Amino acid sequence: GESVGLHLPTLSVQEGDNSIINCAYSNSASDYFIWYKQESGKGPQFIIDIRSNMDKRQGQRVTVLLNKTVKHLSLQIAATQPGDSAVYFCAEIVKDFGNEKLTFGTGTRLTIIP
Amino acid sequence: SAVISQKPSRDICQRGTSLTIQCQVDSQVTMMFWYRQQPGQSLTLIATANQGSEATYESGFVIDKFPISRPNLTFSTLTVSNMSPEDSSIYLCTVGSKETQYFGPGTRLLVL
Numbered sequence: 001g002e003s004v005g006l007h008l009p010t011l012s013v014q015e016g017d018n019s020i021i022n023c024a025y026s027n028s029a030s031d032y033f034i035w036y037k038q039e040s041g042k043g044p045q046f047i048i049d050i051r052s053n054m055d056k057r058q059g060q061r062v063t064v065l066l067n068k069t070v071k072h073l074s075l076q077i078a079a080t081q082p083g084d085s086a087v088y089f090c091a092e093i094v095k096d097f098g099n100e101k102l103t104f105g106t107g108t109r110l111t112i113i114p
Numbered sequence: 115s116a117v118i119s120q121k122p123s124r125d126i127c128q129r130g131t132s133l134t135i136q137c138q139v140d141s142q143v144t145m146m147f148w149y150r151q152q153p154g155q156s157l158t159l160i161a162t163a164n165q166g167s168e169a170t171y172e173s174g175f176v177i178d179k180f181p182i183s184r185p186n187l188t189f190s191t192l193t194v195s196n197m198s199p200e201d202s203s204i205y206l207c208t209v210g211s212k213e214t215q216y217f218g219p220g221t222r223l224l225v226l
Binding site for chain 2: 032034036041042043044045046049089093100101102103104105106107
């Protein structure tokens, strides 16, 4: 079946630097993508989303880029802080036999080095 | 966003037993979902909890193993039946639309 996946399982970044987390997806029909952040011992928290009719969306210190040509999604975090250390998941809305469901990628663990 | 609480927050259970996890939301919501997150893994949707009707299960999950109740618009339960060590996971309740889901803190289950 089609799935969402990530290039790297772990990423370490010096505090204050920018980080980029990548995600590849294979369902060309997906039209909505979300990034979640999961801190240790907590449930995932919504960060930012993007629809397929956009290629970039910015939030506070975060930017999501969507490249539909190569089915690639990325999350950029600017000026990283220790509180950014977490596991980041990309997710997409997958249409499955007429049903829509949120499908998660495998996750990337981001560690901010003080 | 809705505030979601789950009980228990964690438990250690013996194989062959069953555990019922409760999910309470502070407001009425139409859609509630149950996910499983196995150790070091991503989240997998178990089922959609429908108010007033049977839950809708995803491929690989069956009602006999994961019975779900949804008696009203603020509450749902998930039971993990006849547990085995492979059921050791975090079980998460979420609410919202299919696109925008808010997650509870999860229930951490360890089966010995």
